[in-house]
Amino acid sequence: MTGRRHSRGFALVSSCAVLSLPLLSACTDNAPAGQSGDGTVDSRAMTVEASDTGCQVSAASAPSGKLTFSVTNAGTKINEFYVLGSDGLRILGEVENIGPGLSRDLVLSAPPGSYFTACKPGMVGDGIRAPFAVSDSGTDLAPSEDDQVLVATANKNYKAYIQDQAEQLLAKTDEFAKAYEAGDDDAARTLYPQARVHWERIETVAESFGDLDPKMDLREADLEPGQKWTGWHRLEKDLWPAGAKNYTPLTTAARKAYATDLVKNTTTLNTKVRTLTYTADQIANGSRGLLDEVATSKVTGEEETWSRTDLYDFQANVDGARVGFEGLRPLLQKKDPQLDTQIDARFTALQKLLDEHRSGDGFVSYDDLSKADVKALSNAVNALAEPLSTLTAAVV
Numbered sequence: 001m002t003g004r005r006h007s008r009g010f011a012l013v014s015s016c017a018v019l020s021l022p023l024l025s026a027c028t029d030n031a032p033a034g035q036s037g038d039g040t041v042d043s044r045a046m047t048v049e050a051s052d053t054g055c056q057v058s059a060a061s062a063p064s065g066k067l068t069f070s071v072t073n074a075g076t077k078i079n080e081f082y083v084l085g086s087d088g089l090r091i092l093g094e095v096e097n098i099g100p101g102l103s104r105d106l107v108l109s110a111p112p113g114s115y116f117t118a119c120k121p122g123m124v125g126d127g128i129r130a131p132f133a134v135s136d137s138g139t140d141l142a143p144s145e146d147d148q149v150l151v152a153t154a155n156k157n158y159k160a161y162i163q164d165q166a167e168q169l170l171a172k173t174d175e176f177a178k179a180y181e182a183g184d185d186d187a188a189r190t191l192y193p194q195a196r197v198h199w200e201r202i203e204t205v206a207e208s209f210g211d212l213d214p215k216m217d218l219r220e221a222d223l224e225p226g227q228k229w230t231g232w233h234r235l236e237k238d239l240w241p242a243g244a245k246n247y248t249p250l251t252t253a254a255r256k257a258y259a260t261d262l263v264k265n266t267t268t269l270n271t272k273v274r275t276l277t278y279t280a281d282q283i284a285n286g287s288r289g290l291l292d293e294v295a296t297s298k299v300t301g302e303e304e305t306w307s308r309t310d311l312y313d314f315q316a317n318v319d320g321a322r323v324g325f326e327g328l329r330p331l332l333q334k335k336d337p338q339l340d341t342q343i344d345a346r347f348t349a350l351q352k353l354l355d356e357h358r359s360g361d362g363f364v365s366y367d368d369l370s371k372a373d374v375k376a377l378s379n380a381v382n383a384l385a386e387p388l389s390t391l392t393a394a395v396v
Contacts, residue, residue: 044068048119050098051075055119055128062110063137069106069117073098077122081106083132084116089210096123097296109281109396112136124224147331154327155278161323162202162278166270169198173266177259180235183252189239193304193312193362196232200316201323202273204289209272216265219305230261233305240306280328284392287324290317291385299378301366311363314377315354322347325388328395336394339387346384353380 045068049056052075071081083093083106092115095104112134118127172195179187199206199217207213216231223229235258241247250258297303298314325343332340353376357364369377 046070048072048081048117049074050079050081050119050121052077052121053128055081055117055130057117057130057132060131061133061135063139064110064112064134065137065139066107066109067134069095070103071095071098071106071119072103073100075121076100080120080123080127082116082118082120082127083108083110084118084129084210086114086116088116088129090208091210092208096292110134124222147334150331150334151280154280154283154331157327158278158283158324159276161327162205162273162276165198165202165320166273169195169202170263170266170270172198174263177263180239181256181259183255185239188235189307192232192236192239192307193309196309197312197316197319199232200290200293200313201320203293203317203320204286205273205276206269209269212265212269212272216262216269219303221302221305230258231265232262234258235262236304237306240308243306280331281392281396283324283328284395287321287391288385288388290321290324291381291388293317295378295381295385299374299381301369301374304366308365308367309363310366311354311357311369315363318347318350318354321388325391328391331395332391339390339394342387343384343391346380346387350377350380350384353377 043059044062044065046062047058048069048071050071050073057069069081069083071079073079077100079098080094080096081098081104082091084090085092093106093108095106098104115132115134116129117132118129120127172191176188176191176195179191203217206216214227214231217233218227218229218231219233220229220237237244237247238250238255241249294314294317298310298317301308301310303313304310325347329340329344332343354363357369357373
């Protein structure tokens with residue numbers, strides 16, 4: 001698990017969870033956990049009591065198919081619930097920002113296999129984990145024959161997009177690292193947000209590799225005791241130290257070490273994404289996940305603590321979310337044209353607001369935004385997130 005979630009200044013209106021790879025997933029309105037729509041007991045519906053010290057899942061196994069985890073926070077700290085792959089690293093599904101006394105549902109369509117469930121009280125640490133098994137029920141999780149061509153096209157195009165962004169990320173990161181190592185801070189400051197755009201566009205995919213995300217994108221505020229701080233934000237602080245108290249600049253040797261590490265991890269990411277394939281539900285949930293990223297750190301100005309380049313990240317998350325949506329539009333227009341029109345209109349409204357804060361080829365500093373600006377952006381994100389949270393259920 002990443003251990004890098006940010007505080008939620010502006011919570012999204014929907015509690016439907018966002019899933020990463022490789023589970024097939026869907027976000028839907030659900031009957032109460034443990035009960036199907038007709039009132040009968042459903043072995044695929046489970047309750048989770050998350051507390052400050054425990055993570056009590058009502059069952060340790062379920063048959064394959066659509067699973068619902070209804071998570072209630074019985075503790076005093078903000079909590080998160082995860083479904084992890086058999087390696088305990090890959091984040092396959094998550095529901096975040098569960099405040100004390102609140103409930104959230106994680107809904108996914110799971111193939112047979114071995115997994116882990118985990119709660120993360122306080123949104124730090126490795127979490128409180130337990131094995132979870134999915135047996136083979138014989139349920140067919142594939143799309144209908146009529147939809148297969150549209151789904152195959154969307155998946156192929158999304159894979160090409162992710163690979164292209166990963167390649168651009170590597171090239172721009174290498175350019176940034178060379179400027180930073182050479183002590184050309186002005187060039188490095190210019191390149192920093194430009195390179196991170198490519199990370200933010202594929203952030204939900206990158207986060208599915210749980211070991212890479214904290215190495216590359218961990219913020220100082222999310223460090224755990226004894227944890228080594230590496231990645232983008234370590235270098236960010238060194239380039240914009242004005243807001244740090246009693247800061248000691250990194251030595252030339254340290255600069256080289258951190259920059260080399262960042263390029264190495266970016267190279268690994270670029271290699272890993274080439275092994276991935278996608279499904280329509282993963283694309284849809286990835287789009288929603290990127291909107292969650294906007295709401296939880298970009299619109300609140302918590303991501304780029306030192307550089308204040310949050311609006312670059314904001315735009316990049318929106319870019320990635322829109323690409324996923326656009327790829328699924330032929331399928332969505334067939335299944336739910338009204339939802340298609342609504343999502344498109346709200347993407348357009350959000351982009352119009354973002355464009356008001358452009359400066360040249362980039363954006364103004366986050367510090368230049370007024371409270372009214374932040375509130376307007378937050379409202380637009382929430383307005384988009386509401387219909388976008390139903391995209392998966394519409395296309396699966």
